[in-house]
Amino acid sequence: xxxxxxxxxxxxxxxxxxxxxxxxxxxxxxxxxxxxxxxxxxxxxxxxxxxxxxxxxxxxxxxxxxxxxxxxxxxxxxxxxxxxxxxxxxxxxxxxxxxxxxxxxxxxxxxxxxxxxxxxxxxxxxxxxxxxxxxxxxxxxxxxxxxxxxxxxxxxxxxxxxxxxxxxxxxxxxxxxxxxxxxxxxxxxxxxxxxxxxxxxxxxxxxxxxxxxxxxxxxxxxxxxxxxxxxxxxxxxxxxxxxxxxxxxxxxxxxxxxxxxxxxxxxxxxxxxxxxxxxxxxxxxxxxxxxxxxxxxxxxxxxxxxxx
Amino acid sequence: xxxxxxxxxxxxxxxxxxxxxxxxxxxxxxxxxxxxxxxxxxxxxxxxxxxxxxxxxxxxxxxxxxxxxxxxxxxxxxxxxxxxxxxxxxxxxxxxxxxxxxxxxxxxxxxxxxxxxxxxxxxxxxxxxxxxxxxxxxxxxxxxxxxxxxxxxxxxxxxxxxxxxxxxxxxxxxxxxxxxxxxxxxxxxxxxxxxxxxxxxxxxxxxxxxxxxxxxxxxxxxxxxxxxxxxxxxxxxxxxxxxxxxxxxxxxxxxxxxxxxxxxxxxxxxxxxxxxxxxxxxxxxxxxxxxxxxxxxxxxxxxx
Numbered sequence: 001x002x003x004x005x006x007x008x009x010x011x012x013x014x015x016x017x018x019x020x021x022x023x024x025x026x027x028x029x030x031x032x033x034x035x036x037x038x039x040x041x042x043x044x045x046x047x048x049x050x051x052x053x054x055x056x057x058x059x060x061x062x063x064x065x066x067x068x069x070x071x072x073x074x075x076x077x078x079x080x081x082x083x084x085x086x087x088x089x090x091x092x093x094x095x096x097x098x099x100x101x102x103x104x105x106x107x108x109x110x111x112x113x114x115x116x117x118x119x120x121x122x123x124x125x126x127x128x129x130x131x132x133x134x135x136x137x138x139x140x141x142x143x144x145x146x147x148x149x150x151x152x153x154x155x156x157x158x159x160x161x162x163x164x165x166x167x168x169x170x171x172x173x174x175x176x177x178x179x180x181x182x183x184x185x186x187x188x189x190x191x192x193x194x195x196x197x198x199x200x201x202x203x204x205x206x207x208x209x210x211x212x213x214x215x216x217x218x219x220x221x222x223x224x225x226x227x228x229x230x231x232x233x234x235x236x237x238x239x240x241x242x243x244x245x246x247x248x249x250x251x252x253x254x255x256x257x258x259x260x261x262x263x264x265x266x267x268x269x270x271x272x273x274x275x276x277x278x279x280x281x282x283x284x285x286x287x288x289x290x291x292x293x294x295x296x297x298x299x300x301x302x303x304x305x306x307x308x
Numbered sequence: 309x310x311x312x313x314x315x316x317x318x319x320x321x322x323x324x325x326x327x328x329x330x331x332x333x334x335x336x337x338x339x340x341x342x343x344x345x346x347x348x349x350x351x352x353x354x355x356x357x358x359x360x361x362x363x364x365x366x367x368x369x370x371x372x373x374x375x376x377x378x379x380x381x382x383x384x385x386x387x388x389x390x391x392x393x394x395x396x397x398x399x400x401x402x403x404x405x406x407x408x409x410x411x412x413x414x415x416x417x418x419x420x421x422x423x424x425x426x427x428x429x430x431x432x433x434x435x436x437x438x439x440x441x442x443x444x445x446x447x448x449x450x451x452x453x454x455x456x457x458x459x460x461x462x463x464x465x466x467x468x469x470x471x472x473x474x475x476x477x478x479x480x481x482x483x484x485x486x487x488x489x490x491x492x493x494x495x496x497x498x499x500x501x502x503x504x505x506x507x508x509x510x511x512x513x514x515x516x517x518x519x520x521x522x523x524x525x526x527x528x529x530x531x532x533x534x535x536x537x538x539x540x541x542x543x544x545x546x547x548x549x550x551x552x553x554x555x556x557x558x559x560x561x562x563x564x565x566x567x568x569x570x571x572x573x574x575x576x577x578x579x580x581x582x583x584x585x586x587x588x589x590x591x592x593x594x595x596x597x598x599x600x601x602x603x604x605x606x607x608x609x610x611x612x
């Protein structure tokens with residue numbers, strides 16, 4: 001029975017846009033795509049926070065850089081996703097490498113603050129790019145093209161996003177079971193011991209940080225396509241806070257933590273926005289209740305067998 | 309040119325002192341209870357709104373400030389007793405989530421009570437004009453801010469360095485468990501510190517209200533600067549918070565005023581006007597990263 005849950009959920013996710021189209025609710029396809037993109041970005045952050053044990057408070061920077069990578073290339077006429085998306089990922093990974101090299105020398109609250117500082121620097125840097133929209137953001141003329149697939153239709157884009165998300169979650173599973181994943185778990189428990197055992201602790205943490213940044217960049221590339229623009233707000237610190245909130249809400253260190261957090265948080269926002277003008281009040285009270293009564297997040301409430 | 313620098317330095321001093329009012333409370337919360345409080349900026353926003361509402365109702369700016377201080381001290385006490393004290397023993401992640409939730413709640417409550425439009429808060433009539441100092445004209449209201457900021461900084465110094473309560477605070481920041489073992493009721497002390505921090509936020513919010521806009525979200529912008537300040541200064545250190553505030557306040561203001569001019573001498577004016585403000589904003593974060601890189605505990609570490 002347990003083995004069937006994942007394939008069934010995946011099948012349901014594939015069927016969703018067709019169901020929505022059949023019932024005349026196409027509007028929600030875009031909404032679902034957005035949720036999955038945030039789920040991907042939060043999953044990338046969960047790799048760093050939950051698996052690597054590093055509380056990074058600047059993840060929105062890599063997310064935003066991915067979006068800007070696509071948008072800037074688009075402005076220069078590069079529309080193919082086969083070129084633009086890897087370039088966006090490379091940009092985010094490079095930024096994560098630079099930030100990680102400096103930040104990983106600190107720990108605890110200082111790591112939180114220094115990642116925040118670098119993210120804010122990148123935010124102001126993007127804000128100053130007047131040729132690329134400045135504080136108005138940079139609109140995309142069209143979606144990227146991903147021949148032979150069709151990204152133009154909302155359903156097509158939804159399915160590509162779903163495929164990327166599913167691949168990322170699968171990679172996460174393999175990673176957790178690999179030697180790299182075990183080494184990260186060891187570092188999370190006792191860094192000094194792993195150092196003494198001869199593991200290259202700094203390099204392993206840096207690799208984890210860069211992978212997380214790269215995946216966030218991919219999520220950003222998708223976000224620019226979904227949103228139709230790259231906006232500087234994607235890099236602002238409240239966005240980093242939002243991603244971190246999704247991870248904690250869903251479950252730190254749980255493979256589905258980021259996705260669950262994104263689904264619940266954005267879903268709750270959407271539902272509350274339908275009934276009241278003051279949705280954030282409800283969201284805030286809900287988050288406060290979760291952190292008070294479910295310290296391990298929503299994934300921690302799931303039955304034991306489903307935990308990783 | 310030198311006059312411009314002097315004027316901007318005064319502006320920087322004024323901004324730095326207001327940052328200090330925020331950072332002082334934040335650094336004690338962070339240093340003693342090891343608590344990341346993202347909602348500190350909301351107390352600042354609350355203070356500005358209380359002041360604007362009270363000033364409109366009474367017609368007096370002074371009444372506005374007093375109402376803001378009293379109101380936010382009460383709000384701070386209630387917040388600490390009802391919510392925050394349950395999170396001191398939790399990990400940083402839980403604290404981030406809980407206090408981020410508080411930001412959402414505070415912003416929405418303010419929007420419900422005062423509406424989404426920014427509120428007007430006018431400086432007192434008598435101080436609306438400029439005064440002449442050192443051969444140039446400077447707004448009297450900004451001088452008032454500098455005066456109040458210096459007075460509060462002096463008061464805090466005397467409180468922390470010269471009184472018994474201040475000794476407890478310093479002891480708590482250096483080693484909380486040991487302080488508790490010596491018989492100090494750190495929990496009660498902490499409620500008091502939190503109320504004081506909220507009142508300081510209220511002063512900053514009320515005084516900066518007429519210069520910056522009184523609007524929802526004003527706390528988020530300044531909160532991060534306050535965090536930068538306390539990390540530069542050393543978490544838990546009031547003296548560090550003062551030095552950090554002045555560095556950030558003066559650095560940010562002077563950078564904003566002078567960098568575009570300086571850049572113009574080496575690059576085209578278009579590049580300079582685009583890049584200047586960004587570089588100025590980046591400057592203080594770079595300063596913080598550099599401090600953390602070379603002195604990971606900040607300039608004035610509170611823990612020995």
